Amino acid sequence: MRSWPISGNRKARGHHRQLSHRLATRWGVSAEFVPYPAAGKVVADAGGEHWDIAFLAIDPAREATLRFTSPYITIQGTALVSVDSPCQSVADMDRPATTINVGQNAAYDLWLTRHLQHASLHRLPSSQEAIDAFLAGEGDMVAGIRQPLEATARQHAGVRVLADNFTEIQQAICVARADVDRFHAVNDALSEWRADGSLQALIAGHLGQAN
Numbered sequence: 001m002r003s004w005p006i007s008g009n010r011k012a013r014g015h016h017r018q019l020s021h022r023l024a025t026r027w028g029v030s031a032e033f034v035p036y037p038a039a040g041k042v043v044a045d046a047g048g049e050h051w052d053i054a055f056l057a058i059d060p061a062r063e064a065t066l067r068f069t070s071p072y073i074t075i076q077g078t079a080l081v082s083v084d085s086p087c088q089s090v091a092d093m094d095r096p097a098t099t100i101n102v103g104q105n106a107a108y109d110l111w112l113t114r115h116l117q118h119a120s121l122h123r124l125p126s127s128q129e130a131i132d133a134f135l136a137g138e139g140d141m142v143a144g145i146r147q148p149l150e151a152t153a154r155q156h157a158g159v160r161v162l163a164d165n166f167t168e169i170q171q172a173i174c175v176a177r178a179d180v181d182r183f184h185a186v187n188d189a190l191s192e193w194r195a196d197g198s199l200q201a202l203i204a205g206h207l208g209q210a211n
Contacts (some may be wrong), residue, residue, distance in 0.1 A: 108121065
């Protein structure tokens with residue numbers, strides 16, 4: 001079974017890897033991990049020979065290509081700004097002459113594309129490159145998932161993470177749209193693990209320490 005684990009923060013990779021191994025064991029196969037630099041490339045490869053399951057945020061723009069399980073975790077989308085930025089809340093993000101770095105085709109890029117009216121998006125090939133570009137002086141802020149942004153703020157003086165969120169992103173396991181049998185097999189496994197509490201325990205063991 002070929003699985004795409006998120007290439008973001010170390011904690012997130014842990015629960016994706018464990019869930020993949022649990023599914024592989026359940027189906028009597030081995031798990032092979034196929035790294036991708038960005039979510040958009042995962043979507044582009046759906047239905048080919050590159051991966052069997054993937055871990056992505058649910059987004060309407062992806063549903064023509066993918067089938068998503070019910071979400072197993074909700075993650076927060078926010079922004080990293082300089083300490084002297086006038087932006088104090090996500091309500092301040094959408095201002096004229098404001099440039100927001102994003103990882104191209106990430107779930108929060110798709111959300112901001114639909115909702116921004118004044119600010120401009122500066123799309124980078126990956127979420128990490130969007131962060132790196134902001135630290136190098138490109139853009140007025142960088143949007144992303146809270147945990148990696150908070151980790152960046154702890155490591156770099158002069159930046160801070162906004163206290164609130166512009167969206168909550170529902171994370172799920174997905175398969176190619178045509179792969180109906182595998183979709184039902186994944187859903188059945190998640191339903192069992194929710195019922196016995198092991199899914200919640202696994203997620204908490206990795207993301208509960210991220211702050």
